Amino acid sequence: MTDNESPLLALVSQRARGRVPHDFWHDVPKVANPHPKPIQLIGGLPNYQFFPIKGADVQLRDAPFYNTTADTFRSVDVSSDSARIDIKAALQYSEVGGLEPLLEQIRGFVKRVVRPKLQSWEVQCTLGGADGIAKTFDVLVDPGDTVLFEEFTFVPVLGSLVERGGIAVPVRLSAVTEFDYGNELETLLENWTTLKPGLPKPKALYTIPNGHNPLGLAQTIEHKKRVIALAEKHNFAIIEDEPYSYLNFDKYGDPATSYSLSNDEFIASLNPSYTTLDTSGRVVRVETFSKIFAPGMRLGFVVADKALMPFYSGSAAVLTRSPNGYSQMFLNNTILQLGGVEGWIHWITKVRNEYLQRKNVYVGALLSSPAYTKGYLSPIDPSCGMFVSVVINVDKHPRFSGANVHELMELFYVKAVEAGVLVVLGRNMSVDKQLSEPRSNFVRTAISFVDTHDVLREAVNRLSEAAVRLFEDE
Structure with a gap:
């Protein structure tokens, strides 16, 4: 591994590493003088005028549980605004990693709110948080590999791990009223061969660090630094599942509680991501729009070192193909209508307030x-x-x-x-x-x-x- 290479590249599963694209449009002769305006007869893409939907109108709420309409907008079949997703793009076959206008919105949000320390991060859309986790297991886990979990967790994700032949190893919490397991994790790792004979050292730790499910607690920054150090020492990935971090709370009775935070104040109030501590590319952050937009959209994204993105694309190509284009259109154009990333942050603050x-x-x-x-x-x-x-x-x-x-x-x-x-x-x-x-x-x-x-x-x-x-x- 070179100095600038992500340590996760060495942890990529044989399944993901061995995938090769199967298509019918690349293995062709090289043409020295191609026509400047060829007629495309390769792909079976239906012309957008075959689509029965010509436009879609959306009414936006002013805030959660308010029945007044704050604004309306229309998504048209063909738009001249490159920042919007139109019907022509939304209902067409598309790239497995997501439509570019939405990816740009997500990049802007991650830069503004999450603030990864690693410079070489990139994003890719998924079909929601569960899909992002499943693809991460697909990219990293071979049969027989072990993955660490907090002893209480969102247990449905275990099915995705078992599907890929992985073995879940729980890490005991010091208490359910606290979210600290640094001592327990270090003891387990330092005595692995004695405590877990016959099992390989862990490939990854799956954690819900901010708004743990089921406990609702957040790890301290000191705990996260300790976990990062252990991951570096024992060479495992950190899979940070973050569906709840933006629903950020003060403690009950806190006199400083405010329901009128500015965007900057809201961002400053959030518990920091593991990506803010990651300098080598060891962390994969999995997000979803289910809690701050709607679960039926089936949209989320991963944030990781860009060197991993080809493996996520390979996983999507085999398992899911593209995220739903209509969902991407509604999400992207709603964010634009709210005022872009800043307007979207303001909406999330309203959700958090409720x-x-x-x-x-x-x-x-x-x-x-x-x-x-x-x-x-x-x-x-x-x-x-x-x-x-x-x-x-x-x-x-x-x-x-x-x-x-x-x-x-x-x-x-x-x-x-x-x-x-x-x-x-x-x-x-x-x-x-x-x-x-x-x-x-x-x-x-x-x-x-x-x-x-x-x-x-x-x-x-x-x-x-x-x-x-x-x-x-x-």
Whole structure:
């Protein structure tokens, strides 16, 4: 590896490295004097006038949960504005990495907001966050390779790893109320052959560092620096999954909380990305538009050293082809209509404000609940995201033995359903249920889907009722 070469190039999977394009338009004779205006009869691209849609009108909200229309715009079949995506481009076959106008918007956003330290970064569109993660596993993971995970995580991504023959290895957290596992990670890596005999050293660490799912917490900058140093020492990639980082919160009751942040103030409030610390190209950042635009758009992007982009293109060519062009058109042209990158940041701030209000209403209600007053439950005040996890203090239960956390949490789940509230058991978000059982005495609750703050307050009433019944109905 040369001094300027990304260390991840040596970690690229044999699958991705061995791919060769299969097409029918490159293996042709070289022509010395080609016609300056050839007629294109190669590709089976339908002329755009075969498309039944000639234009699309969009009405924009002024803010989340406001029914007033802030603005309207029309996407036309052929546009003279190169920054806009028109129907002609949106509904046509296109490059697997995304349409260039949207890629330019994303580059501008990453430069303004994420601010990677590496100079040679590039972006590529994906079909959402899950697709970005799956392609990253495809690019990096060979059968038998190991990938580190926080012991509690967004477990559906494990399917993408298993599909590629990878092996998940959980890293124990020091506590679910803290998001620090530096000591545990270092101990695991330094004693790998003893603790994980027969397994190869890890290819990557998958992390949700800012707005962890399910815990909602963010890693400190000191923790991230320590993880980066361990990645350099032990030569593994860091896959930074960032669906929630822009839904950034102050702590409940913080007198400095503001709902009128400028763009600069909002950016300064964000928890820093691992890419701000990465000087060698070891970090892959995976983003999605699902939380700040809409999940049905199925759009996201990856940020990584540009040397990796051909492998992502190869993965897309085999697995998915191009992201949905109509979605790219709506997203790109909406950002333009909002005023470009700065207008888009302002919209994200509005989304963050609504989530922050919801979080404070919900956490405040939990802290005022009978179950909290009696010591039966404790909310984890999240740093970012759509979730508030609630610790059920089963160690105070009269039947607690130290070995029956799972039994008591299942009993709480039953009582919660009977009380009329649906939650996610923490155990079901663990990589290894047996390893994590002693720390799985919590439930994940989502504050994103309900219509009003009053519904969140009623949900707390029902959670509190379930907890009181768990402890007092014996």
